Amino acid sequence: MSTHIGAAEGEVSPVVLMPGDPLRARWIAETFLDDARCYTEVRGMLGFTGTWRGRRVSVQGSGMGQPSLAIYAHELFTSYDVETVVRVGSCGALTEKLAIRDVVIASGACTDSAMNRITFEGLDYAPVADFGLLRGAVDAAEHLLSSGTAAHVGLLFSGDSFYASRPELTRRMAEYGVLAIEMEASALYTLAAKHGRRALAICTVSDHVVTGEETTAAEREQTFGEMVEIALTAALGD
Ligand code: HPA
Secondary structure, rough: OOOOOOOOOOOOOOEEEOOOOOOHHHHHHHHEEEEEEEEEOOOOEEEEEEEEEOEEEEEEEOOHHHHHHHHHHHHHHHHOOEEEEEEEEEEEOOOOOOOOOEEEEEEEEEEEOOOOHHOOOOOOOOEEEEEEHHHHHHHHHHHHOOOOOOEEEEEEEEEOOOOOOHHHHHHHHHHHOOEEEEEEEEHHHHHHHHOOOOOEEEEEEEOOOOOEEOOHHHHHHHHHHHHHHHHHHHHHHH
């Protein structure tokens, strides 16, 4: 039992998928896992363990933003000995190279959060994905994404403000090659590095910051499902 995750020892698998939305965690457990059982409901941040193709896996909601994700990732790594976390989320595209519903497999993540700056006393740390997971996800995406949906490997920007007050700064990030904006990957990569564990973030493009397009709920569900299969394959093998 830890402070924010109400699981007993041994109830969480060493491999965890991490959506931001706890109801997505339930949807993943019900849609993809066999014998899924809810191990925590603390603050409504649901977590489940079941099996996928006979292999044990957990799904834990992270909430929105880096401070929330950091609480759950820290407890997974320190109280439950979790080895692998794959974030499955959504993001806003910052460049026209990305189409709505495309998938971003994040090789690294920039941030405007002070969390790393405080840890490194003003130095800029470069949070990166585990290379084995990244390679596994790229391979899996080739087989699993439906035609018309592309996978892109590159940088995410993990911003602290969903309603950004300085959009010119996200435009500048795009000029420097950042593909999309979300709110969690940077803290996940940093914490995984701190604890010597593996992490990856995969995000579907739910909205387009340049064109203003948005996905419908049905479209989000379909691409989200394909992304979950990519994440499971990368984390557990096929
Ligand atoms: N900004 C931040 N986080 C997001 C976005 C966005 O536009 N879309 C999905 N997650």
